[in-house]
Amino acid sequence: MPAVDYFEVECDEKKGAEYYRQIANDVLLDHNLLRVIDKLHIFIDPKVPLFIATGTLKKITTRxxxxxxxxxxxxxxxxxxxxxxxxxxxxxxxxxxxxxxxxxxxxxxxxxxxxxxxxxxxxxxxxxxxxDPSESVFKDLIYAFRCIAPEGFRIRKETYGSSRFSFVASENILAEDIDDLVAAKFALMGETP
Amino acid sequence: MMLVPVTYKGGIYQHDVVTDLIEDLGGYVVQKHVLAQEVVLQCFVPKDDIELIREISRPLFGEVTDSPLVGTEIAIVSPSLEIHHLPHPSCDIAEYTRRLGAKSNMVGMARGVGKRIAAINDEERDVINEHDIAVMALGNFEHCIEYKMPNLRRGIDVPIVLCGGPDKEALQKIVDPPVEGYVGNVGRFMHRTKEADELGKLDEIIAEITRVLEKKREEIAKDPLSVAPARLMNLIREKVPAILDVTSPTPLTVQMTGLRVKLPYDTFAPAIRKVEIEDGITIGDIAEVLPSRMRDYILIRVRPFSETNVVI
CATH class of the missing domain: 3.30.1360 (Gyrase A; domain 2)
Structure with missing residues (x-):
């Protein structure tokens, strides 16, 4: 994965993290999205259960x-x-x-x-x-992350703006402090709000 | 006479010699595929006569190989029919079992996804129970499989082979009560299986299925069936000509203890019950002719010797 600057999958189950790294790689490659992603951090906690993907995008101006x-x-x-x-x-x-x-x-x-x-x-x-492909990047990204996230995680929260995106999914109601957790994941990548 | 499942591959030229030979020896052709110039026969033949078939088909460049899955119907159970689980790995497994002679059906559950919300409904349960074995292709997380497995297996009484992301040992540890077979390191993935190690995994699944089915065969051998399902297949083909007009790939699907007949139950069940096998014994006497949960097909379950006191 040469194009992505930072790519981590964080999970308590080591094996699961390894598989999800592979899945994320495959899906993003299939959807031609590796070239737009700069950093990507995926956090999965099967116990809650919770799936968080945070990342930053590269500038793309190829109209x-x-x-x-x-x-x-x-x-x-x-x-x-x-x-x-x-x-x-x-x-x-x-x-x-x-x-x-x-x-x-x-x-x-x-x-x-x-x-x-x-x-x-x-x-x-x-x-x-x-x-202008950059217009549809967000839609494509969300679609790709719906494929990556474990199925059945139908409650989602997505944000996108100024070259940053986050995707949170769970099968239960999302906790109120979910934004803090997302911010913490951004901080892990060295991104502060 | 012990019948063993084999696959015959050879040219189309004079292949009826082989078909006739198998039938003369008392074997059955379960499936026949004609692919351009090639014929693939999936059949049951007497164990002692395999060499004879090899001998006779040698001038025709025929090839006889063991294929333990011939005459079985396998359910590949996937938590859903979404892109997350299909086409990889569920379809890859289904296709691989098909190559070895099994008839595999995909069962995509309506609500098998997630952890807390995973569930099985009565139709899915009944459809799975109509098969010889269920292969469950689950996900990557140990915790998740541990939590949802009791829900997904509820009411399933056919042997289960569980495929999941964690190691085999981990799967064995988390599933209670144990299922019949486990294959580790085959969880959810999103690419085609074509690397050598991935194909090795598929082989491992086949080996596990074969092992479980072998055990089931031994169980059946202790109380043998009143009639071989493959024999019923030939009979129905002769006596119920409507089956010849069915366009399904396998209008008659042979299972280990029965047969699926792809004809409407209401119209054809009485006719099938009345089909005479030998000496006045009809199919209705030694088998249950039931409505299948799959479309409006007919499911025939052959009763064992202990219930009928006849073996023909």
């Missing part, structure tokens, strides 16, 4: 533009876009429809989009921002 996944061939009266990666095709089409109207956007097959009768500079189209 996805049209040029990142499409080549534009300007022809007379039309522009042909050759798509190399379909991931952002749907949001791109949505933006095109909004901006130019559906009648000007034609998609003959999966990897081709043709824009008809536009007087826009191809450069301008290349620069259109299609998606």
């Amino acid at each position: 996805v533009r049209v040029r990142d996944f499409a080549n534009i061939n300007p022809q007379e009266g039309k522009m042909t876009l050759v798509i190399s990666d379909e991931t952002y095709l749907a949001p791109m089409l949505k933006i095109f429809w909004q901006r130019f109207g559906k009648e000007r956007v034609d998609q003959p097959d999966r990897f081709t989009v043709i824009l008809n009768g536009l007087s826009v500079d191809p450069k301008e189209i290349e620069e259109i921002v299609v998606a």
Whole structure:
């Protein structure tokens, strides 16, 4: 795990901690989230039971533009876009429809989009921002931690803001002093409020 | 005549020679898979005749291997059907047992998750009890398994093999009263089992299942069944032709002490009870034909010799 600066799983049961370290690693890797996490501390107490994950995020500013996944061939009266990666095709089409109207956007097959009768500079189209992955990072993170946390821990408390996040889950009602415990876990990582 | 479970693998060309031979020797073909040019037969054959089958299938490049799980139906019990437990490890275990000839079913519990809230309901209990053995794939924490195991096993009277994250010794210590089998270091994980040590773990689970089933077979041998379930399978296939139209992979599932017939109970149970086996003895005389909790299938439980006084 080279990308993460700090990664600890704290648990009374040594074996359990080891397994959860593996699970967290697998899930975050599968969801492509290791590149956004800077520090991560997971605390599990099966006796209460309680699951706490606290961490900090790296700054990510990689906004996805049209040029990142499409080549534009300007022809007379039309522009042909050759798509190399379909991931952002749907949001791109949505933006095109909004901006130019559906009648000007034609998609003959999966990897081709043709824009008809536009007087826009191809450069301008290349620069259109299609998606901002940092917007959905929080949602993705919470989803990933729901996979990592033991199942049945349906009572959750999540916080997110200024590059820090915390995720608390239990099957019982959370104690009132849970925020202090979360702060203590942040302190263990060398993060103070 | 002692029948042993084996798997035959060979080319499709002239494989009916082998099928006929097995039937002539008094064996039964339990499952037959045709995969492109290859045929896999899961069958029971007389122990003394295995060499003969090897001999005759040699020119056909056939291969006969022992597979102790043929003719068993195994329940892989998972606390839920969520991504936490599926597809790994529950499906990995189910698939591995299938490769060795068992018919495995996944039983995902509605509320088997968590520690305090874990519970089993009557339908799950009854479905699990219809199998030969239940493999419970639980989580990683000793404390949690200790707490929830009494709830999850309530009412289950088939042998249980418990898989969990802690060591085998730890599992043995925390489960009271003891279950029949334990496999440690197989808790919840989120990746496919493909490394050598993980496959070794799966082999260990199979070994444990085999050991427990072997014990059950010995128990059954003390009071033998009135008729071999595999024989009933052939009979029903002959006498109840509706079974041939069922599209399930195994319309007739052979178990150690019975048979699952995937036909609606209300329509077909009377017909099955009346099927004659030999000398006027019908299935209804020596077996219970019961409605299964699985869909509207029929479950046949063959009664032992001590109850019926006949062995055919």
